[in-house]
Amino acid sequence: KNEVEQSPQNLTAQEGEFITINCSYSVGISALHWLQQHPGGGIVSLFMLSSGKKKHGRLIATINIQEKHSSLHITASHPRDSAVYICAVGVEYGNKLVFGAGTILRVKS
Amino acid sequence: DGGITQSPKYLFRKEGQNVTLSCEQNLNHDAMYWYRQDPGQGLRLIYYSQIVNDFQKGDIAEGYSVSREKKESFPLTVTSAQKNPTAFYLCASQARTGTLYSNQPQHFGDGTRLSIL
Numbered sequence: 001k002n003e004v005e006q007s008p009q010n011l012t013a014q015e016g017e018f019i020t021i022n023c024s025y026s027v028g029i030s031a032l033h034w035l036q037q038h039p040g041g042g043i044v045s046l047f048m049l050s051s052g053k054k055k056h057g058r059l060i061a062t063i064n065i066q067e068k069h070s071s072l073h074i075t076a077s078h079p080r081d082s083a084v085y086i087c088a089v090g091v092e093y094g095n096k097l098v099f100g101a102g103t104i105l106r107v108k109s
Numbered sequence: 110d111g112g113i114t115q116s117p118k119y120l121f122r123k124e125g126q127n128v129t130l131s132c133e134q135n136l137n138h139d140a141m142y143w144y145r146q147d148p149g150q151g152l153r154l155i156y157y158s159q160i161v162n163d164f165q166k167g168d169i170a171e172g173y174s175v176s177r178e179k180k181e182s183f184p185l186t187v188t189s190a191q192k193n194p195t196a197f198y199l200c201a202s203q204a205r206t207g208t209l210y211s212n213q214p215q216h217f218g219d220g221t222r223l224s225i226l
Contacts, residue, residue: 004151033214041197043217086151095140095159096167097215099151 003027006087006100013107019074021103023087026068030090033097034061034072037084046072046085077107112136115200115218121226122187122194130185130221132200140203141183142215145169145196152199158183159205187223197222 005024013019023032034046047054047061049070054061058077063070074081087100113134122128132141140159144152154167158177172191177183187194201215 002151035217040219041199041222042219043199043201045214045216048214088152096154096157097142097152099144099153101149101151 002100003098004087004089004100006085006103008103009101010104011106013077013105015078015107015109017077017107019077019081019105019107021072021085021087021105023070023072023100024068025070025087025089025098027089027091027098032063032070033088033090034070035086035088037086037102039083043086074105079107079109082106113200113202113216113218115198115221117221118219120221120223122223123226125189127186127188128223130187130198130200130223132183132185132218133181134183134202134216135181136202136204136216137180138202138216139180139205141177142201142203143167143173143175143183143185144199144201146199146220147196155185155198195224 003026007022031048031050033048035043036046037043049063058075060073084102084104086102088097116131142157143155146152153169155173156164156167156175158164161177161180164175164177174186198221200218203215204213
């Protein structure tokens with residue numbers, strides 16, 4: 001079993017839909033990261049959180065430390081949100097990241 | 110504009126050849142990382158360095174080598190011992206607060222795609 005599991009693996013949505021991507025982990029962590037990988041391959045850090053909830057524009061990330069679970073929500077989705085979304089957890093006092101396999105999101109207009 | 114620069118974007122390797130991937134950062138970050146990405150799999154750590162002239166093996170270091178002679182630079186060499194080098198390689202850097210990295214995000218380059226000729 002992988003230490004970081006994401007679901008779904010693939011997601012297709014219509015423009016304007018509310019999207020949720022889930023991440024579960026099985027190890028002790030210092031923080032959880034949500035990353036976005038563009039079609040060209042570059043990766044951008046969206047959120048880093050160790051408790052509660054963070055919001056940036058149409059993106060919301062939540063984490064439940066007791067349940068070892070995090071969700072990434074996208075409100076009013078848009079075709080430009082199409083990307084791979086990756087969950088990663090910091091281990092060994094944050095010196096290393098363990099990555100999920102990613103969720104491929106496609107938003108159709 | 111601060112960031113991480115990886116070069117080249119595409120690289121081809123012949124059988125038995127060593128190739129070197131470049132990673133440079135001007136963020137003044139202490140830690141640098143090399144990851145390998147294969148289709149359908151999460152990024153896997155190859156090597157990392159938390160200080161100049163020091164580096165540690167990650168989960169899949171066999172067939173790879175690195176150096177950290179300057180804070181800004183962390184080149185990765187894919188040696189002929191790496192029998193399946195075709196993959197997407199990402200470099201990242203991270204700032205440090207005291208002795209911990211736990212409250213700092215990693216910054217990624219745009220990657221190098223390596224293929225076998």
